[in-house]
Amino acid sequence: MIEGLGIKTLDDVDVRGKTVGVRVDFNSPVDPQTKRLLDDTRIRAHAETTIRELVEKKAKVVVLSHQGRKGDPDFTSLREHAEVLSRLVPARVKFVDDIFGEKAVKEIKALSPGEVLVLENVRMWDGEAKNASPEEHAKTPLVQALAPLLEVYVVDAFSAAHRPHASLVGFAPVVKHFVAGRVMERELQALYRVRNNPERPCVYVIGGAKAEDTAEIISSVLGNNIADKVLTGGLAANLLLHSSGKKIGDVNVSVLKEKGFLDLEPELKKLLDKYGDRIVLPVDLAVEESGKRVEVGVDSVPNLPIKDIGSRTAEEYARIISEARTVVMNGPMGVFEDEKFSLGTKKVFEAMASSKAFTLIGGGHTIAAASKLGFADKLSHVSTGGGALIEYLIKGTLPVIEVLKKYSK
Numbered sequence: 001m002i003e004g005l006g007i008k009t010l011d012d013v014d015v016r017g018k019t020v021g022v023r024v025d026f027n028s029p030v031d032p033q034t035k036r037l038l039d040d041t042r043i044r045a046h047a048e049t050t051i052r053e054l055v056e057k058k059a060k061v062v063v064l065s066h067q068g069r070k071g072d073p074d075f076t077s078l079r080e081h082a083e084v085l086s087r088l089v090p091a092r093v094k095f096v097d098d099i100f101g102e103k104a105v106k107e108i109k110a111l112s113p114g115e116v117l118v119l120e121n122v123r124m125w126d127g128e129a130k131n132a133s134p135e136e137h138a139k140t141p142l143v144q145a146l147a148p149l150l151e152v153y154v155v156d157a158f159s160a161a162h163r164p165h166a167s168l169v170g171f172a173p174v175v176k177h178f179v180a181g182r183v184m185e186r187e188l189q190a191l192y193r194v195r196n197n198p199e200r201p202c203v204y205v206i207g208g209a210k211a212e213d214t215a216e217i218i219s220s221v222l223g224n225n226i227a228d229k230v231l232t233g234g235l236a237a238n239l240l241l242h243s244s245g246k247k248i249g250d251v252n253v254s255v256l257k258e259k260g261f262l263d264l265e266p267e268l269k270k271l272l273d274k275y276g277d278r279i280v281l282p283v284d285l286a287v288e289e290s291g292k293r294v295e296v297g298v299d300s301v302p303n304l305p306i307k308d309i310g311s312r313t314a315e316e317y318a319r320i321i322s323e324a325r326t327v328v329m330n331g332p333m334g335v336f337e338d339e340k341f342s343l344g345t346k347k348v349f350e351a352m353a354s355s356k357a358f359t360l361i362g363g364g365h366t367i368a369a370a371s372k373l374g375f376a377d378k379l380s381h382v383s384t385g386g387g388a389l390i391e392y393l394i395k396g397t398l399p400v401i402e403v404l405k406k407y408s409k
């Protein structure tokens with residue numbers, strides 16, 4: 001059982017010899033030309049925990065996942081994912097180019113204990129990617145065909161838990177056991193710890209380029225008194241500085257305008273008025289001048305691209321983080337891909353790694369930054385979620401979590 005949530009896990013069900021469906025999220029970056037996989041982090045996450053455990057317990061394992069969205073360059077078969085998986089688990093791993101037709105059913109029935117079968121990309125069936133209730137999805141051909149074969153259904157795809165799609169929620173009303181897998185369990189334990197009852201002081205660090213979520217995250221974590229302070233970097237900081245009346249240079253205002261972020265300013269102004277210095281803005285910034293890093297105060301920003309928080313800001317953020325007991329970070333502080341502008345992000349990671357706090361990071365670029373700068377294994381939890389993590393931080397729950405709570409059995 002996951003404490004606080006009442007969600008059953010693999011500890012609550014006997015899987016030995018049983019046919020077990022596992023909904024993972026193998027969705028990975030794919031080369032648009034060759035369609036080859038570029039990264040196996042998510043496959044590894046499920047393989048080394050949930051799938052390995054099911055294999056060792058001699059379950060007959062049926063793996064379901066999506067990859068990309070129909071029409072997008074990364075929409076492709078799961079054949080290569082199955083090959084990668086076969087190198088990561090001590091088991092025979094088969095792939096079938098079918099989801100719930102005769103071929104798939106035949107292969108499921110032929111499984112021996114301890115064997116794994118990967119079904120084809122579930123989004124190749126149009127009924128998968130619809131937002132609907134578990135009861136509606138339970139009537140679909142996918143669930144009708146597979147549910148009679150599956151005694152246990154394990155939902156492990158935390159990073160897709162914001163999608164109430166057929167293979168994520170549709171089996172809940174009709175299988176005997178509907179439980180969370182180990183990836184889901186670890187993510188929910190970590191997220192519950194930082195979002196529902198964090199040890200204080202609790203600091204959220206928001207940066208990166210997706211400022212469209214900034215207002216909602218700040219409003220939720222300060223409005224519900226979850227965070228004591230929100231530290232800001234990246235485009236979120238530029239937008240907040242501009243909202244507070246600072247002159248940040250036309251070139252930087254244009255970036256915010258092109259992305260449609262200026263529309264958020266009335267909302268951000270209200271948040272700045274309401275929460276004052278609990279929303280911490282940079283006091284200095286790093287701009288790029290003739291290929292060089294130049295630091296400037298926020299009251300004298302020239303018309304040059306802002307690419308990082310400044311050193312004084314980074315020191316102040318490190319000080320606040322060093323006193324915290326919970327730190328959550330989504331979005332790098334600057335354009336960390338360029339070494340000259342990785343200082344802010346590096347200082348924040350350094351402070352997180354050396355603090356006594358429970359530290360959580362998430363988001364594709366944030367994780368890439370932590371790996372590149374050598375901090376990924378020095379933090380308490382690295383979330384596999386991108387969109388799912390952001391939605392959880394805003395709402396404190398996700399559609400698939402609610403279904404797991406209701407149907408844990």
Ligand SMILES: Nc1ncnc2c1ncn2[C@@H]1O[C@H](COP(=O)(O)OP(=O)(O)O)[C@@H](O)[C@H]1O
Binds near residue numbers: 207210336364366
């Ligand atoms: N001041 C800035 N101006 C432009 N881009 C920035 C700035 N600060 C950070 N970024 C960029 O933001 C990107 C990551 O943002 P985002 O996609 O929101 O993160 P995540 O994938 O972790 O959610 C990085 O590629 C980084 O270069």
Ligand SMILES: O=C(OP(=O)(O)O)[C@H](O)COP(=O)(O)O
Binds near residue numbers: 027069387
């Ligand atoms: O990779 C995912 O989302 P993410 O890139 O926001 O982490 C999930 O697999 C969800 O994919 P979707 O946004 O196509 O439903």
